[in-house]
Amino acid sequence: MDMRTPLGKVRGLGSAKDGTEHFWLQRLTAVSNLVLVSFFVCFIIAHSNSSYAEVRAALGNPIVAVMMGLVMVSVFTHMRLGMQIIIEDYVHHEGVKVVLLMLNTFFSFLMGALCLFAVLKTGFVG
């Protein structure tokens, strides 16, 4: 016996109502992180001993600035999704869980906004 409604089948979102979106976005950002975080690590290695002026000039390069911005978007999306899973797995009290899920989103967006603004400011000033 099939208990699902025709509409439910067409939407294909399941009981969580968001289908495979979380899973897919986690994998998408995992793949983009492979490239972007490698770029970030290379940048850090190349500038581990640089003066302030040198680092600023490097981050003023449009391609570097855009890559850095993408690093932040990809990383903060990925880490928000990951921490959400950890909270959902281990926190069983409904109220505490909802509060932690909110804090997770707030933290990820705050970190993302701070990093993005810093990258943009440095990039625009040159």
Place this chain on the structure above:
Amino acid sequence: MAKATNNRPLSPHLQIYKLIPTMASSITHRITGGALYFGTLLVAWWLIAIATGEGAYDLVSAIYGSFIGRLILFGFTWALVQHLLGGLRHLMWDLGYGFEKHFATKLAKATFIAAPVITILLWIIGYSVR
């Protein structure tokens, strides 16, 4: 209502099972992910210092360049590489490959060897390009 579920028997938890490589790598993947989550504070501090000015940048450079700072950044690098290698395994599994038991065990062991090696190599490269 909540009371009815309180005394239900629980399935065995982690401490019941023998720690095998795939289990250890799964746990490590979670812990490194959680650590990297908070490690972004260090990235944010560094970027904000650059956007703020030379004084802020020099302060962060001095702290990150200190012995303890380097130790933390070394751990950060390891967590990043370990999580990256663990993530590659997950992508492989997502594509439907690598589920054979002995292969999965070997691969789990390999990540625990490869991650520290790659981390040390990255730091050697970091010091040699100065």
